[in-house]
Amino acid sequence: MPDTRAVEHEITVAAPADRIYRLVADVENWPHVFGPTVHVEYVERDERSERIRLWATANGTAKTWTSRRELDPDGLRVDFRQEVSQPPVGGMGGAWVIEPLSAGESRVRLLHDYHAATGDPADLAWIEQAVDRNSRAELGALKEHAEGDAATPDLLFSFDDAVDIDGKAQDVYDFINEAQLWQERLPHVARVSLEEETPGLQILEMDTRTKDGSTHTTKSVRVCQPYEKIVYKQIQVPALMTLHTGHWSFTERPGGGVRATSRHTVRINEANIGKVLGSDAGLDDARTYVRNALSTNSLATLGHAKSYAEGR
Structure with missing residues (x-):
């Protein structure tokens, strides 16, 4: 059995939950919101489910993979799972969860679970570092855009x-x-x-x-x-x-x-x-x-x- 790790990052955003959800759901706009994301294309999609191919940076290198996403606008949640991962990642999934705290403030939780393609501890450490770095960058960017884009x-x-x-x-x-x-x-x-x-x-x-x-x-x-x-x-x-x-x-x-x-x-x-x-x-x-x-x-x-x- 692979050594699977689960981690969670969160941030509080001074913006309505539905505005934050739209930023997370609109994956084609991610290159303009999230620093690590270079390009995204839909492979297939309907109202609640989609397959996407994503190109992004991780620990200074360029990677590409295909993921399936399940959209829940009522529950303010987007679940994702990589279908085709790129080494050293053997598999990865998780969810964006937006929790309203008030009319103008929300908590955003970004969940990940992952395992390496090999049993090398260095590969698992590489993934851990990339997930931590990108999660913090993405949550910070989400906060910046949700709170500030409407003003400028x-x-x-x-x-x-x-x-x-x-x-x-x-x-x-x-x-x-x-x-x-x-x-x-x-x-x-x-x-x-x-x-x-x-x-x-x-x-x-x-x-x-x-x-x-x-x-x-x-x-x-x-x-x-x-x-x-x-x-x-x-x-x-x-x-x-x-x-x-x-x-x-x-x-x-x-x-x-x-x-x-x-x-x-x-x-x-x-x-x-x-x-x-x-x-x-x-x-x-x-x-x-x-x-x-x-x-x-x-x-x-x-x-x-x-x-x-x-x-x-």
Whole structure:
């Protein structure tokens, strides 16, 4: 019999229970709420049950697994069980339980049970550390979003940049996927490091040059789905953001060629606006600055991808 452990974490949140439940139930929005979550997709779903595939970080590494979730909106509870775990995890399940304390305050309990894929005590210790770290991070983020998001909705925004390319989607995808070559292919990339222990699941770190000649370092987890989409989440962001997720998508056009689109979703770090842009700057200035900077790099990358694909 495997050595199964059970743990519980909890937090008190100054928000109505139904608001907290909606954040837990809306799994597609998890990359914008929970730091460890990179990307989520539904495999199947109905009103009370769903199978999801989830990509996330654990102890600094990128993992993916498939889970089944049972939703109970009346009982304010979501149960989950991994169907396909990734080593060193042999199996894991648990539940989110929201308990109203008053009209505007709730207790959230996050339950886990798990066992390792092997009998190695080091594997069980690794899982214990990952569960503890991610549970504390997720409960803290849940509290922050449930209590604060309604007051500052303009901090989060999304935008797209697109380029039409007379080439094949596979070639455009390959250019974006082969980020280890970006230092040679893209003038604004000063340094790049790419790890891909699991095929299609990458950790990308790079130094990007800005207009004034300085560089900033970003680190992202990327989920690569040939030849349609590459989804990413930055786990090391510049000072002006608290969140940056996005995707590159590649859509065949009816008349031939492909439309390549870069989507960004950003949450502004309001506390750093003055430090980065000056004391007179406000939220609108920060949004404009971030959009211009990200669009400039995205369109430059897409422009080089266009030349590469059309040259093939």
